[in-house]
Amino acid sequence: MSEIQNHSILTKVLTATVVGFLVLVFAFHYSLRQQQEQQFQTHMKDSYSRLTSELESSINSHSDWMDTLLEQLRISGNTEQFSRAMRSGDREQLDVLSRKYFELLNVNNHVTHMYFLNQQRRVILRLHQPERFGDRIERYTTLKAEQSGHITSGIELGPLGTLSLRVVSPWFENGDRIGYVELGIELEDILTDIVQNNPFDVILTINKRELTKRNWQLGQQMLKRKGSWEQLDQSIVFFPFSGIANLAGSIAGEMDKPALSSKMVKIDGKCFGLKQQSFLDVSGKEIGQLILLMDVSEDHQESKSVLYWTMGLFLILVIGVALLLYLIINRTEKARDRAEARLRLASEAIAKTVDGIIITDDKGIILEVNGAFEKVTGFTRKEAVGNKPSMLQSGMHSEQFYRDMWASIVEHGQWQGRVVNRRKNGEEYPEHLSITAISDDQGVVKNYVGVFSDISEQESLQRQFFRAQRMESLATLVGGIAHEFNNMLAGMTGNLYLAMHETKDMPDTTEKLKTVDKLSFQAAEMIKQLLAFAEKGITRKESFSAQELLQGVLEHANLSVPENIKFSVSQPQETLMLMADKTQSQQVVLNLIKNAVDAVASTSHPEISVTCALYIADQAFHQKHEQVSGDRFLCISVTDNGCGIAQEDQEKIFEPFYSTKEVGEGTGLGLAMVKPFWWLTMTRWLLKQRGTFSPDSVIWCCLHLTVNRAWTCINSSTQILIWY
Structure with a gap:
């Protein structure tokens, strides 16, 4: 559950409101500035459009006007004289014919220049600069008039930096073009007229x-x-x-x-x-x-005044709203402090309780969990919030179970009982769960609160206690029966020996007595296992090496392992010493090998391997197995490629007299020869770690170096730990 903050939420609201208003002030200021800028841009754009429109209109009107002047010149009474002078290049005659006309245009209409060009566009006469003639004109308007044969006009830049509106008209005589006449007016005059009127x-x-x-x-x-x-x-x-x-x-x-x-x-x-x-x-x-x-000085000053007055009024409004909020917050601060103190107390109580707590809304969506929830389930608060409690379901309960649960909650407002759920890592665990519905004043359910505690350890201790009682009673019964039965077998085998000696001349009878004698020794072996199970056998601790242990195992295995099985043994290079019952240690490994032989019976290419190596326990190992002391172990692994152990049989393999083999093929005491209480505890833990069934199995038998203890693991999909 999130920690309640000590500082005032209402103060945050006030601060956020003031900051929001300030942001709004700046946004309003920005908006006004943008609006004024837009008005300025529009005004300038309209003015510029007016300028370009008037400039274009003035250029067109002056062009048309000069077109008219040239047309008048062509239809005047001196047309033939102009034509002869242009054909002959008579500069003086052209000057006489056009000088007064040009001066009149210059004075009255600001025409600044007038050209006469021959057919090759060479200057015959410049009336405004008569001393310059003979040069060839390459201007755009002249070239365009030459190409089109029509009057051409436009703004052109002269080589001396003059910018003029020029009108060039081809001069025709009897349909033949003999030259060109050009009039021009400085652009300065046109611009001056525009400026004066705007x-x-x-x-x-x-x-x-x-x-x-x-x-x-x-x-x-x-x-x-x-x-x-x-x-x-x-x-x-x-x-x-x-x-x-x-x-x-x-x-x-x-x-x-x-x-x-x-x-x-x-x-x-x-x-x-x-x-x-x-x-x-x-x-x-x-x-x-x-x-x-x-x-735009006046407009700019007016815009600034409007902006400042508007911003001032807006700031006054912001200050008034802030003062009003302050008065409201000041009146509610004490009530808020009291409510916050109560909420903090409740929050600390929920956060520090050892039981897991989960709070959902009326639709079952998780709103909050405490630290104990995270510790028990492995899910973090971030992973849980927004999810549903069904994320913890293990699949161990039927739909009817949950329907009955919710029926009780709807009818009585609460439910409690035992539930098996699943942690984040997949491990199933039992818990005692209590669910309570939280309703408002109208009786409408708003939330559900679930409180649970992990009862794995309690149930494990309870199972251990019951098993210990059961196994103690069974061991007492088995020990007594085995002891008495062993005494009877001793008398039977003695009499069988005497009977076989007396009937040695009777082969058929002797063969039957030998069969009875063999069965008697098998019964004696089973009694020996019963006595070991009942812890009434003789245990002799002695010091021996891993190599000696494997040598004894190998001698017995060579006799019991069929030839069609590929059997291999790998020994450690260094000498590892143990202090234990050598015979029982060999028997444990031989029992595992015998089980492996049975497991590969139906395999086409059966393989069994025994590997012996030093194992150094790390910190993680001791954290998981607090009961195991020491760091150095002799690890013996028995690997086979047989049928493995089915999921439903894994919980029962340490039960005495339990066997999956056919009748007469096993006693069910092979793995029950050493302390089953410890085996069962570790079996349940390890089986939850590994999961499903696999046909291959690896068995690890680890003997504590110099201490009479051992543990075993069946790997692949199944692991079982045994220790004694």
């Missing part, structure tokens, strides 16, 4: 890998700008060229680390939302980052 700022960066430092610096000088190549590590700021560009240095680390989600950064004490995505040119190539930067 509550956010825009930063456009260009990857440095798309430019060379020298060309970019030349472009800056030409455009009279003061951009810094070193301001960012991986890119340069294209837009804007002043003002917010100074902020770019403060967030340079964030700008060089593109992210899918929006970020909040602090610049000069203000909070800004930052979201960026890759910026692609008309070919789909990533050339930089388009960054949205929005001042």
Whole structure:
């Protein structure tokens, strides 16, 4: 049963409640922060979508507008003059025809450049840079116009770091393409219009890998700008060229680390939302980052205020609940202490009782066991709890037995009696069991309590006592009869000797008298065994070696063991001395050999082996056999491959006059010649250790060196220990 803890359970509840509330506070705080973060991300996403939508719309509108300008140029009254000048490459004529038109577009519509290209895409005239001509244009829009034969537009990065919206239109004369006309407007102008009409700022960066430092610096000088190549590590700021560009240095680390989600950064004490995505040119190539930067300081401060007020109110609520719980716990603490003291007393009483206790619910599920239960059954509390008491059933009782038991419990509320159960190791043991039903105020059974005690030792002592009385009476009777019968046999054998001498001339009569004489000596041998059983024979202790013992056994065995049996003897190498009755010791081993001979009678290839060796008893041996003293034993094992000993006969093999052989083949005293009281006790213990029947048997006969004691074991499936 689990030990009752000294500290307060209610204090634990209070602590757990406060901790739970604190966890809830932090979870609530986290949830609010997540909600605010989600709102921030949504707001930035919507703003960025607005930026990209307006940028795309503005690019499309400017493209359409420049398409219209080029179309007007093609249908103007100077079309033939433009065509002749483009065919001949007359730069001056093209300049005269288009200069005013370009300047008008530049002033009114911010068109920054205008090209005339021949059929091979070589520049005939740059109106914005007339001094540069003759170079071949390899830009995507020009190549696309050449391939498709239609007007092409898109954002493109120039070699000097300019980023322009270009519209390229093929120029046809009589269906033949003779060149191209291109208009362009700086992306800066488009972005400026977007920023002026929205509550956010825009930063456009260009990857440095798309430019060379020298060309970019030349472009800056030409455009009279003061951009810094070193301001960012991986890119340069294209837009804007002043003002917010100074902020770019403060967030340079964030700008060089593109992210899918929006970020909040602090610049000069203000909070800004930052979201960026890759910026692609008309070919789909990533050339930089388009960054949205929005001042969210007011929104951020408002969110913090809401968070702090909410958390404050929630903490006040937690403190109020904790104080209420404290008052409740303080009022119930004394009652709890008294109940706990009573429970502790009951727990100690159950835990320290010598009887096993098992508590189940109304369905028979084990709820608790005590230490005595674990000691007796071998099952731990962990193994027992959650199981049913049927885990201990040995199978020795019928179903009717258990039905009667539960009928008594239902009718009277209790039952007690003797039950044979099984330990964890498989050993069966008797116990005195008392079961009581525990009911509530309404009389409904809630639990069952079983109290039991192991009565193995008491029953063993009782059996030993009864057997000792029975054997003492039997020995007295047998001894008296054997003594008187022995006297009669002495007179009979003497007269038989005289009769055979007088009838030596009568062969038939002499042969019959010899038969009677042989039977008389067999009867004398049986009387000798009866006297040994009755402990009235003559015992002569003497010192002899194991080799002498085996030599005597071997001489007799060679005469009694049939030739068809493979018989072998193994002797110890060292000399082992014993102090015992040599004749009785030999008789014990010879009886075992004789039993082995009978056991292999029906075996096709019978084998019997006798092995003699030194056995050193260990601590485990003495713990199991406390009655045996000493450590050195001579162990003689008799092994056969015969029929073995049946399970139902194992309990009876030491009973005097008990034999499984045919009538006339055995007296039943072979194993009953030495102290049967000890044999029976050890037999029951060892038979429980081994279990079922096996056809093979190994017999160990161990003689205590220098002390007149011995024990024997029948191994394989059966073990029997004998000592004297």
